[in-house]
Amino acid sequence: MNTAMVIGGVEILPGQVRQLKVPVAKLYTDTDMSIPVHVTRARKTGPVVFVSAAVHGDELNGIEITRRLIEKKIKLLKGTVIAVPMVNVYGVLNQSRYMPDRRDLNRCFPGSPKGSLAGRMAHIFLHEIVRHCDYGIDLHTGAIHRSNLPQIRANLDDEETLSLAREFGVPVMLNANLRDGSLREAAVSNGAKILLYEAGQALRFDELSIQSGLKGILNVLSALGMIRKRRIRKKIEPFVANRSDWVRASASGFVREYATLGKQVEKGDLLAEINSPLGELISQVVATRSGIVIGKQNIPLVQEGEAMYHIAFFGDDAEEVAEHIEMMQEMVKPVIAEQNDL
Structure with a gap:
C-alpha cells in the first residue's frame, strides 16, 4: 500500500x-x-x-x-x-x-x-x-x-x-x-x-x-527496477567460492609478507616468513590449497596459531576470478573524478 x-x-x-x-x-x-x-x-x-x-x-x-x-x-x-x-x-x-x-x-x-x-x-x-x-x-x-x-x-x-x-x-x-x-x-x-x-x-x-x-x-x-538501468562499461563476473579457510601462523614472531590481497596462490606457495627479532628465520607460512587470498592480517606481528591469510577456493575458476579482481582494481577512479561516473 x-x-x-x-x-x-x-x-x-x-x-x-x-x-x-x-x-x-x-x-x-x-x-x-x-x-x-x-x-x-x-x-x-x-x-x-x-x-x-x-x-x-x-x-x-x-x-x-x-x-x-x-x-x-x-x-x-x-x-x-x-x-x-x-x-x-x-x-x-x-x-x-x-x-x-x-x-x-x-x-x-x-x-x-x-x-x-x-x-x-x-x-x-x-x-x-x-x-x-x-x-x-x-x-x-x-x-x-x-x-x-x-x-x-x-x-x-x-x-x-x-x-x-x-x-x-x-x-x-x-x-x-x-x-x-x-x-x-x-x-x-x-x-x-x-x-x-x-x-x-x-x-x-x-x-x-x-x-x-x-x-x-x-x-x-x-x-530491482528502482532506478534507471545502469550502463556498465565492464561487467565483473562474480564467482561462488565453494569453501574458504584461514591459514594460521605456525610460530610467533615478525612477519615478512609475500602474498597480497586478491593474489592467486597455488598449494605450497610461500605466503609469508616468520622471523625472530634478530632476523633468524623461524618458520614459513605456505598455502595449504590453491585459491584466492580474500582476507589477511595487516600487522607484521603474529602469535602461534593466529589467523593470517583467508583463502577462498574456486576450483578451475581461480584464474578467471583473479582476472576479474584485477578488472575491479583497475576500475577505481580518483576520488574527485569518480562521483560523476559511478
Missing part, C-alpha cells in the same frame, strides 16, 4: 525525502543519542530496501558508502531506500567494534525492549527499520588489523538472493550460513532478502572498497 511510512515517530509520505533521527538510550552524561536515517520514497509503490553501516562501530567504509549514496540524490522510479550510515553510534563515537556494555551488536538481534543496551538497540533497529523492508544490504569491513577483499556473503541457496548477489558485481561470493543473533539472521526471519558486503579494514577508508560498494548498491537498485 502506498501510504505513510513511520520511522522514529516521523511520517514519510510517498514522494518525500526525509532525514530523521531515531532516539536510543542516552549517555550517562545525559546526552541524547540517536541513529541517523535518510529515507527516499518514490511516488510509486515498490520494494523497500535498507542500507546499513557501522553495526560494528569501527567499520567506517560503510559510512562513506552511504554518504556517497545519499549525496547522489538518486531518483527512484518506485519503492523506498532507507540509508542508515551508523547503526552502532556508540561504537563510532568510541572508535570501537562493540557497544558500551562490551557486547557485539551483531550478536544481539532480535533484541528486546527490556534487555541489555545492545539488545535494546537491536530491537529498536529491527522495529524501526527492518520491519518495513523487503531487502537489505549490510556493509562491513574486516576486523582491526585485518583487510577483506570486496566480497558478498549471503544465502546463495536462495535463487533471488543469488541473483541479487550476482548483480552487486564483485568477483567473490561466499555462501555464508546465518549466524545466531546477527542482523542478517533477524532480517531474514522478518522476510527480507539480505546481502552482506565485506570489504577493507576497520578504522580506515579504502577507495576500492568504497567505490565497489557504492556501485554494487546501485546495481542492486537497478536490478
